[in-house]
Amino acid sequence: MTPTSLTRTSASLLVIFGATGDLAQRMLFPSLYGLARDGLLAPALRILGTARSELDAADFRHIVAGAVQRHVPAAEFDATVLEALLARIDYRSADTADAASMQQLGDTITGLRHGDVVYHLSTAPRFYAPICDALGAQGLAGEGTRVLLEKPIGHDLASAIAINDGVTRVFDEARVFRVDHYLGKEGVQNLLALRFGNALFEPLWNARHIQQVQITLAETVGVEGRGDYYDHSGAMRDMVQNHLLQLLCLTAMEPPSQFEPTAVRNEKLKVLRSLRPIGAAQVATETVAGQYTAGAVNGQPVPGYLDELGHASRTETFVALRAHVDNWRWSGVPFYLRTGKRLPSRTTEIHLQFRAVPHSIFGGVQMAPNSLTIRLQPQEQIELRLMSKTPGLDRAGPRLSQVALDLDMHEEFAAHRRRPAYERLYLDAIEGNGTLFVRRDETEAAWEWVDGVLDGWRHADLAPRPYAAGTWGPSSALAMAERHGHSWRE
Structure with missing residues (x-):
């Protein structure tokens, strides 16, 4: 499936469904404030929030103001910018189960619309199709509109197909922007620049020169009040299907013909379709599932998952x-993927270990392999580890040690403000650029592979293994890599 290119016309109205929710307050409104502060929102752009909460516009603006004041750094806060942002904002309560309220919302959208419209469905995925149906029934989903959907979409391949079918009944695929906020992170953008903007790395970026790849997405937090959602989802659906496979695609994909939506998405899809299936016969040796018990993180005692x-x-x-x-x-290069909650540190990184030199001229000197680490959080950093001569007279022969060439993105670009992911994603969606959003066939290919692992666990009756909070997961995860002569980077 290759959707036609979307004509890029900047939107004049942004409608946020679920506008009183946690995502809106933590991420969306602070990001809109950041764009407004830098003069990146067109003067004519209006913002309409909607949710089931019975609020008037003044109450809603008070919520937005509080969210901006809580989540925007004090050094970046400007009361004048906030007032100007609030002046763009309106609110209308609506419930997909209440036809009258949806009709009133539609009338409000019609009154505010003076050009393209972006609908951001910051709601549970089960509401995506009903919202789109309601918009379509009122003639509000035709040309000049596009819709943002938050991932993960669905619980498995079947539910993802059902949701995608419901949305694309109303919005053709070229106007559906599926959000994976990791794709908006500066470090992810820098991965593409590193790979395809430098002659140094691309000739080495293959099985002839790389021995293994590790992608780690570690969190120190527990379920943090999201227990009901998380228990229905789990790390495989919440993080592997959603974020880790996207990072894998960007690491492994072939160079796209150009940096535009269809070319980039086509190359990511090829990676997903090249993933070797992991089923019931392989899950015991190729996968490890764990569940944290009570322990300590950053020196503080924390309860176990079942306690929470x-x-x-x-x-x-x-x-x-x-x-x-x-x-x-x-071919032949293992990609080790790892994610978990209550791990020792919060970090997201991609680590490539190169093959050893074919022959050492330095006698018995132990040669550590070269490696490249691209760290995405908590701070963006690129580290290249090389062998170098240790200073000294070396009368018994040269001594070598491993040294790091570091590029600290915060230090190197200190004059540039570090933008939250949603600033980039909102600006791209408003301007109609779908490059950093996920296409339907990508989503469904990822679910197909993840479903195979989950089905394998069920057929093998594999229960998650316990690991103490504050450790790097079950010991069997270490053994999985060590069986092949590899070790996790910690």
Whole structure:
């Protein structure tokens, strides 16, 4: 499926469904404030919030103001900018189960619309199709409109197909922007620049020179009040299907013909379709699922998952996988993927370990392999580790040690403000640029692979293994890599 290119016309109205929710307050309104502060919102752009909460516009603006004041750094806060942002904002309560309220919302959208419209569905995915149906029934979903959907979409492949079918009944695929906020992070953008903007790395970015790849997305937090959602989802659906596979695609994909939506998405899709299936016969050796017990994180005692949840559960809070991309570029190179909650540190990084030199001229000197680490959070950093001569007279022969060439993005670009992911994603959506959003076939290909792992766990009756909070997961995750002569980077 290759959707036609979308004519890029800047929107004049942004409608946020679920506008009183946690995502809107933590991420969306602070990001809109940041764009307004930098003069990146067109003067004519209006913002309409909607949710089931019975509020008037003044109450809603008070919520927005509070969210901006809580989540925007004090050094970046400007009361004048906030007042100007609030002047753009209106609110209308609506419920998809109440036809009259949806009609009133439609009338409000019609009155505010003076050009293209972006609908951001910051709601549970089960509401996506009903909202789109209501917009379509009122003639508010035709040309000049586009819709943002928050991932993960669905619970498995079947539910993802059902949701996508419901949305694309109303919005054709070229006007559907599926959000994975990791794709808006500065570090992810820098991964593309590093790979395709430098002659140094691309000739080495293949199985001839790279021995293994590790992608880690570690969190120190627990379920943080999201127990009901998380217990239905788990780390495989919440993080592997959603974020880790996108990072894998950007690491492994072939160079796109150009940096535009269709070309980039086509190359990511090829990676997903090249992933070797992991089923019941492989899950015991190629995967590890874990669940945290009580322990300590950053020196503070924390409860176990079951204590936080309040009932028994076999939901995994940790996943480690050994994946393979079966194509010419990556044949034989393992991709170790790891994510979990209550781990020792919060970090997201992509680590590539190069193959050893074919022959050492330095006698018995132990040669550590070169490596490249691209760190996305908590701070963006690129580290290249090389062998170098240790200073000294070396009368018994040269001594070598590993040194790091570091590029600290915060230090190097200190004069540039670090933008939250949603600033970039909102600006692209408003301007109609879909490059950093996920296409339907990508989403469904990811679910197909993840469903195979989940089905394998069920058929093998594999329960998650316990690990103490503040550790790097079950010991079997370490053993999975060590069986192949590899070690996790910690």
